[in-house]
Amino acid sequence: MLDITFITLRSDKVEISVKGPTALEDVISVGNLGVTGFGGHFQSVPQDLAHYRTVKVPSATKESFIEASIDMGILTNTGSIYQKPRTPNNENKVSFTFGLFALTRDDTIDSEESFSIAINVAEKTLWQETFHVNITQRNDNETINNIEDSRVAVAPTRALLGNLLQYEVHLNLTPSAFTDIYVVQEFDPTNPITLCSGRFALSKNGFNVIWANSTSVRAAVISDLGQIVLDMGRLYVSEQRSGVTAMESTAVLELFFFVDPDAVDAGSLRGGEGVGNPQPVKLRIGRRDDPLLVSVEPLNIEPK
Numbered sequence: 001m002l003d004i005t006f007i008t009l010r011s012d013k014v015e016i017s018v019k020g021p022t023a024l025e026d027v028i029s030v031g032n033l034g035v036t037g038f039g040g041h042f043q044s045v046p047q048d049l050a051h052y053r054t055v056k057v058p059s060a061t062k063e064s065f066i067e068a069s070i071d072m073g074i075l076t077n078t079g080s081i082y083q084k085p086r087t088p089n090n091e092n093k094v095s096f097t098f099g100l101f102a103l104t105r106d107d108t109i110d111s112e113e114s115f116s117i118a119i120n121v122a123e124k125t126l127w128q129e130t131f132h133v134n135i136t137q138r139n140d141n142e143t144i145n146n147i148e149d150s151r152v153a154v155a156p157t158r159a160l161l162g163n164l165l166q167y168e169v170h171l172n173l174t175p176s177a178f179t180d181i182y183v184v185q186e187f188d189p190t191n192p193i194t195l196c197s198g199r200f201a202l203s204k205n206g207f208n209v210i211w212a213n214s215t216s217v218r219a220a221v222i223s224d225l226g227q228i229v230l231d232m233g234r235l236y237v238s239e240q241r242s243g244v245t246a247m248e249s250t251a252v253l254e255l256f257f258f259v260d261p262d263a264v265d266a267g268s269l270r271g272g273e274g275v276g277n278p279q280p281v282k283l284r285i286g287r288r289d290d291p292l293l294v295s296v297e298p299l300n301i302e303p304k
Contacts, residue, residue: 017069029064031099031210040091101211161261175239181232192263204252
């Protein structure tokens, strides 16, 4: 959490930025920089915290972010005495929050990395500081939560045999906790809708989801369980902000399915002239030992 008390500021352009390591290797990802509150002398500026959008700069690999910044526009402090502390309390304060995420890499354990914070007022650097952090081993004994609930936000309604389909699933997660994301589809040789891969949508995740691996994960078949699975790893959700948007602690998962023309006889999918045959999309997502059922509408499939 970062609190800034403006003493000399009256009405000026303000920008806040956080910069992480810039090496080609992804070590630390700069996460969710955002505004959390204004003091009473800033009532003239927009008070909607979601109004102040974070701009992130991706790393060379596109798998993390090396910088986050917020252009606040013109901030006006309405205190009565210019260039002097107006009150001894928090009326001159603007509060920010930001997150950093150390990626899981054995070669960086026990190393020291740095990041910096800068405040620019009227195109000049008012304050800048560099901080150092030590990378430690991941604690595999952390309590792992299940997802709270899920919602399919984007889904096709019709498809042809041979199509590749994309679904977007929103996962509501518990703040200040780790959550296991394991995707399970029960294998059914008569159903042509087959799970093939998945990835997190970095740009769509909620504010409290500091980082998620955007690399595509290929599905694996577990023959003895009759399942097709995706192990998406675990996510950490912070509790930096709440109530600003409905998706503060939501992770967005993109799932890809193949409509296999060899799974069934194409003729059996025709329900009538111009009518597709509805096929269920059965899916469970959550902790490995207890994935929760996801409500997905049936998909109408027609042969080519």
